[in-house]
Amino acid sequence: MAANSFTSESFYSPDIGGQISMLWEFIKAPLIVPLLTICVYICLAMSIMVFMERLYMGIVIVLVKLFWKKPEKRYKWEAMRDDDLEDGNAAFPMVYKISIGAACNLSWPADRLVIQVLDDSTDFTIKDMIERECLRWASKGVNIRYQIRETRGGYKAGALKEGLKHDYVKQCEYVVIFDADFRPEPEFLRRAVPFLIHNPDIALVQARWRFVNSNECLLTRMQEMSLDYHFTVEQEVGSATHAFFGFNGTGGIWRIAAINEAGGWNDRTTVEDMDLAVRAGLKGWKFLYLGDLQVYSELPSTFKAFRFQQHRWSCGPANLFRKMMMGIATNKKVTLYKKFYVIYSFFFVRKIIAHFFTFFFYCVVLPLSILVPEVVPSALLWVLFENVMSFHRTKAAFIGLLEAKRVNEWVVTEKLGDKLSIKGNKSGSNKKSLRKLLGDRIQVHELDSRCFCSCWML
Numbered sequence: 001m002a003a004n005s006f007t008s009e010s011f012y013s014p015d016i017g018g019q020i021s022m023l024w025e026f027i028k029a030p031l032i033v034p035l036l037t038i039c040v041y042i043c044l045a046m047s048i049m050v051f052m053e054r055l056y057m058g059i060v061i062v063l064v065k066l067f068w069k070k071p072e073k074r075y076k077w078e079a080m081r082d083d084d085l086e087d088g089n090a091a092f093p094m095v096y097k098i099s100i101g102a103a104c105n106l107s108w109p110a111d112r113l114v115i116q117v118l119d120d121s122t123d124f125t126i127k128d129m130i131e132r133e134c135l136r137w138a139s140k141g142v143n144i145r146y147q148i149r150e151t152r153g154g155y156k157a158g159a160l161k162e163g164l165k166h167d168y169v170k171q172c173e174y175v176v177i178f179d180a181d182f183r184p185e186p187e188f189l190r191r192a193v194p195f196l197i198h199n200p201d202i203a204l205v206q207a208r209w210r211f212v213n214s215n216e217c218l219l220t221r222m223q224e225m226s227l228d229y230h231f232t233v234e235q236e237v238g239s240a241t242h243a244f245f246g247f248n249g250t251g252g253i254w255r256i257a258a259i260n261e262a263g264g265w266n267d268r269t270t271v272e273d274m275d276l277a278v279r280a281g282l283k284g285w286k287f288l289y290l291g292d293l294q295v296y297s298e299l300p301s302t303f304k305a306f307r308f309q310q311h312r313w314s315c316g317p318a319n320l321f322r323k324m325m326m327g328i329a330t331n332k333k334v335t336l337y338k339k340f341y342v343i344y345s346f347f348f349v350r351k352i353i354a355h356f357f358t359f360f361f362y363c364v365v366l367p368l369s370i371l372v373p374e375v376v377p378s379a380l381l382w383v384l385f386e387n388v389m390s391f392h393r394t395k396a397a398f399i400g401l402l403e404a405k406r407v408n409e410w411v412v413t414e415k416l417g418d419k420l421s422i423k424g425n426k427s428g429s430n431k432k433s434l435r436k437l438l439g440d441r442i443q444v445h446e447l448d449s450r451c452f453c454s455c456w457m458l
Contacts, residue, residue, distance in 0.1 A: 028372060036375045039365050046357035053349045060237045068240055071290055076198035080190050093173055093193065100133050102183040104142055107190055114168060115144040118159045120152050154267030156249075157275075161265040176253035183212075184251070184295040191293055192253045203258030203285030204277065206235065207251040207293040213301060220299045223306070227299075231291065234350070239289035243341040244281050246317075249273035251295040258285045268323065269400075270408060271316030278324055278342065284333045311409065314393040317351040318400025319407050352397050359394040 071077070093112065103115050115137070119130050127148065134146040149162055160177070163169070174196055178184060184207070185191075192205040208231050214224040238245030249272075259265070262279035269275055277287065300306045328342055369375050399407050 024371075029374075032368075032372055033374050036365065036368055036372050039360065040369075040375060043357060043361040043365055046353050047361070049349050050354050050357055053345055056345075057233050057237045060241060061233050064236060064240045071195065071288060075195055075202070075288070077194045078198060080194060093197070100130070100137065100144075100180075102178050104137055104144075105186055106184060106188055107186045110141065110143070113143060114172070115142060116163055116166070116169065117144065117146050118163050119146065119148045120155075120159050122152070154265075155270075155272075157265040157267035157272035160272075161267075164264070173256050174253055175256055175259070177250050178295070179250045179297070181298040182250055182295055183297070185293070188293065188295065189253075192290065195288055195290075196253065196255055199286075199288075201284075201286050202288050203255050203280045204247055204287045205253045205293075206239075206245070206247060206287065206289045207295045208235075208289075208291050209248065209251060210294045210296050211299045212296050213298050216299075216301045219303065219306060220301050223299045231289075235289045236291060238341075238346070239287060241341075242286060243338055244278070244346055245287055245289060246271075246346070247273045247277035247287070251297070255285075258283070261285075267408075269316045269320045270312045271320055274317060275320055275324075278320065278328070281338070281342070282328065282331045282334060310393055311396045311406070314351070314355060314396035315400040315407060315409075317347065318397040319403060320400075321347040321351065322401050322403065352401070355393040355397045 068074070100115070100117055106113075117130060117134055119127060121127055121130070131146050134144050137144045145166070145168065147163060147166070149159065152158065154161065174193065176184075176189070176192070188207065192207070195205050196202055209227065211220070211224055211227075214220050235245045235248075237243075258280045259276065261283050262276055262285075264276075265272055266275050266279075281287070300309055325343060325347075328339055331339065399405070
């Protein structure tokens with residue numbers, strides 16, 4: 001009778017709110033509480049994994065700063081001086097560069113330098129602007145080549161792969177890549193190239209990114225803090241321990257022999273740079289990160305551009321992990337430690353678990369715990385922005401792992417370029433405009449405009 005009375009008075013009551021409340025109380029204890037408790041423990045396990053990874057990198061970076069020798073002391077390195085060259089400029093390796101303004105300012109003998117501009121834009125106005133810029137540099141005696149493709153297949157990987165097929169780059173040995181909004185230091189090549197010349201086991205020398213618009217808005221300031229950790233800790237640890245660090249796609253100089261041995265550029269994922277770095281690492285090549293070698297670039301300053309960038313940066317690594325996990329595990333050319341580092345630390349914890357933990361704990365477990373006081377997870381801070389982006393990154397990681405729709409979506413990160421200078425002094429008199437830092441040699445336009453800079457040496 002009691003059960004019948006409960007049903008008739010509760011579930012058939014005209015009070016909808018009362019029905020929902022009674023249904024919640026009916027299923028909470030036997031179902032919701034146990035499930036949420038399990039979720040809390042899963043989140044706890046993921047948090048421990050992320051914490052241990054951060055702790056490991058923290059310990060290593062402290063040891064690096066205290067005891068490790070600088071790259072110039074750990075590797076053979078000799079400065080390239082014009083007055084010490086017996087064979088004149090012939091002693092300088094031939095350099096192949098893909099870009100315009102940034103590349104033309106590099107300090108390197110002109111007769112040992114070839115500039116290739118790969119234009120993948122679809123806007124004829126942009127194409128005309130870039131071609132005229134190339135002609136302007138050519139009129140100054142710069143060996144510059146303007147290249148376009150009939151199709152945009154493979155996006156950046158396809159463009160770089162196509163760029164290698166031209167006869168005038170066959171003699172080159174090294175390549176450095178710069179996107180259109182990147183500006184390297186003038187001494188970039190002179191500082192980086194000797195590491196490759198004197199250490200034949202090094203495949204890549206990666207520079208540190210700096211950002212000309214880091215103070216533009218709160219979004220760019222938050223990105224700078226996140227990327228500062230990436231370069232200061234993650235890249236430094238991978239380089240110092242000879243384990244692995246992901247090539248950042250631009251601002252790095254490659255040995256062409258390593259690219260060829262690794263199988264060249266591949267467009268099977270949206271992180272062609274990481275893909276190439278992993279394959280080269282599995283061939284036994286080493287990577288060197290120079291934290292004091294800087295190259296300037298621009299951060300996305302709109303949420304839409306940042307969201308598309310984060311989708312690519314989260315989906316791509318997860319998809320690459322799916323494609324290469326077994327190949328890494330069965331590889332015989334690298335040590336067991338390196339396999340563990342790449343599979344567990346680099347991919348599983350940093351590229352997957354970190355996203356899952358942030359989303360499920362802050363966006364699922366914590367909100368549900370408000371409705372279920374029996375389960376009490378503790379947290380110090382709940383950041384709304386990070387919650388939104390954790391959902392976006394987690395979704396992208398799932399898409400990459402399951403190779404679902406949008407897995408190969410490539411939306412070029414929109415940059416404001418010289419539009420920043422239009423704002424004048426609205427951002428404060430102490431800020432440097434992008435035009436001042438990048439110069440007026442190149443402008444960054446819509447989403448599909450691309451330029452790259454690469455250096456190749458004999």
